[in-house]
Amino acid sequence: GPGGPGPAEVGLGALPAELRAAVRALVGELDSLFTALGLREESFAVGALSRVVAAELASYASARNRRRTATNKASVIFVDRTLDLAGAVGHHGDNLAEKILSVLPKLPGHKTDVMVNMVELTALQTTDETCSIIAPGCLAQPNDPAAKALWESFMNLKQKEAVMEARRHLVEAASRENLPIKMSMGRVTPEQLSSYIQLFRNNLKALENHCGLLQLVLATVQTLKHPQTSKWDNFLAFERLLLQTIGESEMPSVLNHLLPMIKSYNERTKDDYACEDFLVLLIYIYSVVGEIKCGKELDTAEEKVKRALVKAICDEPEPSPLLQKIT
Numbered sequence: 001g002p003g004g005p006g007p008a009e010v011g012l013g014a015l016p017a018e019l020r021a022a023v024r025a026l027v028g029e030l031d032s033l034f035t036a037l038g039l040r041e042e043s044f045a046v047g048a049l050s051r052v053v054a055a056e057l058a059s060y061a062s063a064r065n066r067r068r069t070a071t072n073k074a075s076v077i078f079v080d081r082t083l084d085l086a087g088a089v090g091h092h093g094d095n096l097a098e099k100i101l102s103v104l105p106k107l108p109g110h111k112t113d114v115m116v117n118m119v120e121l122t123a124l125q126t127t128d129e130t131c132s133i134i135a136p137g138c139l140a141q142p143n144d145p146a147a148k149a150l151w152e153s154f155m156n157l158k159q160k161e162a163v164m165e166a167r168r169h170l171v172e173a174a175s176r177e178n179l180p181i182k183m184s185m186g187r188v189t190p191e192q193l194s195s196y197i198q199l200f201r202n203n204l205k206a207l208e209n210h211c212g213l214l215q216l217v218l219a220t221v222q223t224l225k226h227p228q229t230s231k232w233d234n235f236l237a238f239e240r241l242l243l244q245t246i247g248e249s250e251m252p253s254v255l256n257h258l259l260p261m262i263k264s265y266n267e268r269t270k271d272d273y274a275c276e277d278f279l280v281l282l283i284y285i286y287s288v289v290g291e292i293k294c295g296k297e298l299d300t301a302e303e304k305v306k307r308a309l310v311k312a313i314c315d316e317p318e319p320s321p322l323l324q325k326i327t
Contacts, residue, residue: 012024012056023056027060028062031057031063031066034066035062035070038071039073040066040070040071040072040074041057041075041076043057043077044075045079046078046080046083047078047080047082047083049080054076054078082287085283085287086283086284086287089280089287091236091239094159096157096220096223099159099223100139100154100220103223103226103228104222113139114219115137116218116219116222117218121197121207139216141216143212144211144212144213146172146212146213147212147215147216149169150169150216151216153166154216154220162220163220163224167193167196169217170197173200174196177210179203181196190225194221196217197214200214227270231271231273231277235280238281242284242285246288250293250297250298251289251292251301252298252300252301254289256301258282258285259304261273261278262278264315265315278309278312279309279326282305
């Protein structure tokens with residue numbers, strides 16, 4: 001947690017020459033900024049490199065002179081950016097919007113929107129997931145107030161509540177169009193939402209009036225049915241368990257816990273983690289664990305994980321583009 005810049009074990013001398021030069025340059029720039037602001041700072045640090053920067057600033061000759069005469073007090077918190085990696089690879093809570101964005105394929109040419117399969121709203125009968133006859137839907141619906149309100153719910157509510165909001169919006173839209181909808185209470189299922197969507201299929205006016213809303217509800221149905229969604233929940237459970245135990249467990253025991261889960265292609269079921277999943281988990285683990293005590297036990301555990309992961313990657317019959325790039 002946050003603490004004063006202190007212990008000598010994180011001194012500047014332990015860093016590579018290029019990083020030492022970068023830290024000194026950064027400290028000089030910070031001192032110039034604080035001089036211009038007339039600040040007498042108290043430094044706090046979260047992370048190993050942040051402690052080095054804070055310690056260097058504390059002992060910097062120009063900064064010491066400044067602190068004697070400056071009149072404005074300030075607290076400065078340095079935070080290691082390593083934790084950003086945990087944010088990028090983590091599975092954050094019970095959020096439907098994040099699941100939709102992670103599970104459904106990206107809309108071509110876009111980084112922040114997805115393709116929603118619209119075949120269900122047509123008379124076309126196909127089981128082909130990649131059917132490209134019908135143009136895909138998407139999440140961005142700037143001209144549809146109901147769809148915008150529903151997307152806000154997906155981002156701000158828990159999944160269970162967000163799915164209930166999807167049902168409520170569908171029922172209201174169907175009622176306005178005088179469609180023969182039968183409201184049911186209790187748990188919302190993807191099948192129930194699909195049955196409501198079917199009511200709009202043969203009514204072109206209703207389709208046109210509520211097209212944006214229907215795209216978001218279809219995205220919900222396709223996400224809830226997607227096999228990756230159950231794996232998402234497994235990721236989240238593992239991450240929560242890791243955060244609860246990391247204070248008590250050493251890194252070798254965490255890696256040894258992970259080892260039996262690394263399975264080659266022929267040993268895996270649909271619920272097991274693939275190679276890419278382990279890369280994501282390892283990035284998460286090393287990001288949140290903080291400083292690691294080196295030693296023979298850690299070397300042995302890391303070597304076992306490396307061997308298992310390399311074997312799993314080599315056994316892939318059709319490596320993904322990501323694995324091809326890595327290898």
